[in-house]
Amino acid sequence: xxxxxxxxxxxxKAKDIRRExxxxxxxxxxxxxGGSLGAADIISALYYHVMRHDPKxxxxxxxxxxxxxxxxxxxxxxxxLADCGYFPKEDLLEFRRPGSHLQGHPYQPKTPGIDASTxxxxxxxxxxxxxxxxxxxxxxxxxxYILCGDGEIQEGQVWEAAAFANKYKLDNVIGFxxxxxxxxxxxxEKVMPMDPLAPKWESFGWKVFEIxxxxxxxxxxxxxxxxxxxQPVMIIANTxxxxxxxxxxxxxxxxxxxxxxxxxxxAMLELE
Amino acid sequence: MTxxxxxxxxxxxxxxxxxxxxxxxxxxxxxxxxxxxxxxLKIQPxxxxxxxxxxxxxxxxxxxMGIAAGLTIGGKIPFASTFANFATGRVYDQxxxxxxxSGKNVKxxxxxxxxxxxxxxxxxxxxxxxxxxKMLPGMTVINPCDYNQTKAATIAIAEHxxxxxLRFGRPKxxxxxxxxxxxxxxxxxxxxEGTDVTIIATGHLVWEALIAAENLESEGISAEVVNIHTxxxxxxxxxxxxxxxxxxxxxxxxxxxxxxxGESIARVLATRHPAPQEFVATQDTFGESGTPSQLxxxxxxxxxxxxxxxxxxLKRK
Ligand SMILES: Cc1ncc(C[n+]2csc(CCOP(=O)(O)OP(=O)(O)O)c2C)c(N)n1
Ligand SMILES: [Mg+2]
Numbered sequence: 001x002x003x004x005x006x007x008x009x010x011x012x013k014a015k016d017i018r019r020e021x022x023x024x025x026x027x028x029x030x031x032x033x034g035g036s037l038g039a040a041d042i043i044s045a046l047y048y049h050v051m052r053h054d055p056k057x058x059x060x061x062x063x064x065x066x067x068x069x070x071x072x073x074x075x076x077x078x079x080x081l082a083d084c085g086y087f088p089k090e091d092l093l094e095f096r097r098p099g100s101h102l103q104g105h106p107y108q109p110k111t112p113g114i115d116a117s118t119x120x121x122x123x124x125x126x127x128x129x130x131x132x133x134x135x136x137x138x139x140x141x142x143x144x145y146i147l148c149g150d151g152e153i154q155e156g157q158v159w160e161a162a163a164f165a166n167k168y169k170l171d172n173v174i175g176f177x178x179x180x181x182x183x184x185x186x187x188x189e190k191v192m193p194m195d196p197l198a199p200k201w202e203s204f205g206w207k208v209f210e211i212x213x214x215x216x217x218x219x220x221x222x223x224x225x226x227x228x229x230x231q232p233v234m235i236i237a238n239t240x241x242x243x244x245x246x247x248x249x250x251x252x253x254x255x256x257x258x259x260x261x262x263x264x265x266x267a268m269l270e271l272e
Numbered sequence: 273m274t275x276x277x278x279x280x281x282x283x284x285x286x287x288x289x290x291x292x293x294x295x296x297x298x299x300x301x302x303x304x305x306x307x308x309x310x311x312x313l314k315i316q317p318x319x320x321x322x323x324x325x326x327x328x329x330x331x332x333x334x335x336x337m338g339i340a341a342g343l344t345i346g347g348k349i350p351f352a353s354t355f356a357n358f359a360t361g362r363v364y365d366q367x368x369x370x371x372x373x374s375g376k377n378v379k380x381x382x383x384x385x386x387x388x389x390x391x392x393x394x395x396x397x398x399x400x401x402x403x404x405x406k407m408l409p410g411m412t413v414i415n416p417c418d419y420n421q422t423k424a425a426t427i428a429i430a431e432h433x434x435x436x437x438l439r440f441g442r443p444k445x446x447x448x449x450x451x452x453x454x455x456x457x458x459x460x461x462x463x464x465e466g467t468d469v470t471i472i473a474t475g476h477l478v479w480e481a482l483i484a485a486e487n488l489e490s491e492g493i494s495a496e497v498v499n500i501h502t503x504x505x506x507x508x509x510x511x512x513x514x515x516x517x518x519x520x521x522x523x524x525x526x527x528x529x530x531x532x533x534g535e536s537i538a539r540v541l542a543t544r545h546p547a548p549q550e551f552v553a554t555q556d557t558f559g560e561s562g563t564p565s566q567l568x569x570x571x572x573x574x575x576x577x578x579x580x581x582x583x584x585x586l587k588r589k
Contacts, residue, residue, distance in 0.1 A: 030391035071395065096391040098562035098570055104393035119395025120362060121331050151308060154330035184308045185328065191308055192330025 002217055006049060010216045013083070014044035018244045019271045020079035020092065026264040028096040031104065034241040034254040036076035038180050038213075039147060042237060045219040046145055047080045055085040058112040064142045065115045065131060069124025070149035070178060071105040072256070077114070078102050086113035122155025124148070125175065129161045129232075132170045143227070146175045151183030154192045159204065165232040166205025173232040174223060175206075178213065180241035186252045201234040213237025245270055273489050274464045276448040276482055282419035284440035284476075285383040289314025290419075291426025292351065296322045299430050301347055305340055307333045307354040312442075313383050315353065333358045337366035341376045349377055349430055355389075356382035356439060357398040360405060371435050372408040379429050380405075384442045385415075386526035387554065387571055388476060388564035397559035403531020405437040406504045412457060413504040415439040415525075415533075417478035419447040421501060424455035432457055439475065441526075443564040446479045458502045460510035466496035469582050470514040470521040474500045474533045477524035477552065477573065484578035495582060503533050508540050515541060520548045520589045522581040526573055529553035548588035550581040 002010075017040045025031035047053070051064040068077050075095070082089045087101070094100035101110040105119030115131070118124040128146040135142060148158065165173050177197065181188045189195060198208045207229045211218040219237070226233035241255070242248030245267040259267055295302040296318045303325045304315055310328070319326040327343075329336040333354055340350035353359070359382035360367070371378045382401065389397045406413045412434060416422040422440045429436045463478070464485055473481035478499045485495040496514050500507065515521050521541070523534035534551040541547050554571050568574045 028391060072392075096393070096561040098560055098566050100561065103395075104391050104561045105395040107394070117395070119393070120358065151331050154308075154332045156332060156334060183331065184312075185306075185310050191328055192332070 002220055007216055010044045010048055013048050014040045015244070015271060016083060017044060017076060017079040019268060021075040022245065022259060022264060022267045022271065024075045024078065024092055024095045025258045027093070029258045030096055031075055031258060032072040032256050033075065033259065034182070034248055034251070035070060035149060035178065035180070036073040037245060037248065038239040038241045038243045039073055039076050039178055040243065041214045041216065042147065042176060042178070042219055043076050043080050045216050047084055049220060050223050051145065052142060055113070058086055062140060062142050065128070065144050067116045067124045067128040067144065067146045068106055068118055069128065069146050070121065070152050071118030071124060074102070074104065074106055077106070081111070081113040087111070121149065121152040122157040125158050125161040129165045129170060129173060132165070132173045133168055135172060136168070136170065142172065144173050146173065148175060148177050149183065150177050150179045150181065150188050150194065151191065153177055153194060162201065162204040162206060169230065170232050171230050174226045175232070175234045177234060177236045178239055179236050180239045182241045182250070182252050182255065184255055197236055206232045206234045208234050208236060210236045210238065213239035214243060273486055276463070278446040278448050280447055281444040282447045283442060283444045284416060284419055284422040285312065285442060286314045287416070287419040287422030288381060288383065288426050288438070288440055289317065291423040292318040293321070294427055295430050296325065299349070301349045302430055303327065303343060303348050303350050305329055305336050305350055305352045307331055307336050307358065309354050312355070313353045313381070334363045334366045337363045338370050340378045341370035341374060344376045344378060349379065351379045351381050353381040353383065355396060356385035356401050357396055360401040360437070361398060364404060368408055372411050375410060376435060377433055379436045379438060381426070381438045383440055385439045386441060386476070387559040387567045387573065388441050388443045388526060390442065390564045390567065391561050393561035394558040399526070399528045399554050399559060400531060401439060402503055402525070402527045402533065406531070406536065410434060411504065412436045412502070413439070414457065414502050415475040416501045417475055417499055418445060418449050420451055420453060421449045421455065424453045425501065428455035428457060441476055445476055448479060458505045458507060460507035461499040461501070462496070462510070462514070463499050464495065464497040466494040466518065468494045468518055469586060470496045470498060470518045471524060471578060471582065472498045472500055472511065472521060472533070472537055473524040474503060476526050477578070480575040481524055481578055483575035484582065487575065487579055488582055493582065493586070500533060503536055506536050506540065508544070511537055511540050512545055515547050516545055520585045522550045522552060522578060522585055524552035524578050527553055528556055530556055548585050550585040552577050552581050
């Protein structure tokens, strides 16, 4: 059970992250606001409650890892990493600028707290599964949290990783599909139908949970259950793309469009 | 110097979109495929007019290349389009075996090529694609320089039997070549006659080469400017003719110097007419986030870089 105080903390952190997302993308005049906002609650739950990590010691061997397989959503992870103290908040001002370690897509060699370079969709989950296998070989007991987009899982590579994780019974892998039913060209089931999704993962040997990806209780309870499984787990998190900013919610056009001055101000008012 | 007028900045990917719209109306064999980037590839008008000739494959580029190869059976001409990185590196073996080795009439149409993709950064900025594609036996490689030329090239490749890699970009750039030009695959275009140095450029660097030539002219240096829109097959004769006259060459491209246009030119010269050459290209590095113009400046891919390269090569003449 999540205490009242903890729930409030996660809510506040998610809101701070959302404000930062909108600000970063507006300032850079480029970036992916919709998919970042939609994932803010999952990220808040992971970084402020679930994950074993130490921002002062980003190379700590026994930390849990998070892999942003849907690599375009850097604003959500950069906001959380900065707030946790992996790097100074001022660095966020340089998001997507030349020379900055905060590249458009995650750049593992440069950014403290980023454990895999991603950007090409479909590749992050393979890297994450490989890392999870590596941890098993070293008899380490930490977890790999891998966040995939629901458009991303149309990549065949995702299913190659899924088969592999089952074969080696990687019970240290806890994945999320950010099921917002939207991708660049619109409604995901129209772009490429993937439903029914849960049976697909199940038939690949994964334990599947379906949750409301904006409910901290559900996210956290489900992760607790996932840790008890002896197989890889996929959490299908039903989310609203653009969550928290009314005019962005469920709107495909806010996938990769930066908010101009007016929309930025409107969004920030809603995120007071 | 021959004057070129910018008819109004436009993006080369919109030239591709306009070419597709025209092909939709004129060539019923042409079909389009895309991997969740319809808006970026500017093919919505084609889809609106011919919904039954468009196939959305989702985020699955490897599959798209195989589907395109298969679609050629029965005489369809598939135009498979996505960002250049995902149209080449991500799917190299699908292209190599299913398309190039199998001799399939597939047009691989790649937007957001090079560093001018901008803010998304290195993961999306492919600077190796010309090399990857030109190494494939039988592959034609085309990198047009502006909107009008990209539109003309799109239309022209439908008439060409065999696999083609058509490379274009994201930002709005000068549009200075003739409207409704006839595009001849494999034919270099002499844009400005000169006697002291040859500048051979491709893609977005062609306009930059013209600006550099103008600046050089004011210093009394006469630069010949050649637009190589087709990197393979290369117009060897045009290259040799120009360099025999000027005695040195600067090549300019939005690509790694390894594997790009410059190396193709060097091959021609080394075997037939050795001459000093300087490369304006990226120096075996990945790109990074930034605006297109910031990155062109930082990575030495603009008229200033060409101008300086000319001064270097003249000293070696
Ligand atoms: C291999 C690959 N193809 C295409 C893209 C371009 N792209 C970036 S985001 C995106 C849509 C992603 O949709 P989804 O996975 O559902 O993410 P979300 O809705 O959470 O933003 C596409 C096609 C890419 N980054 N990688
Ligand atoms: Mg989605």
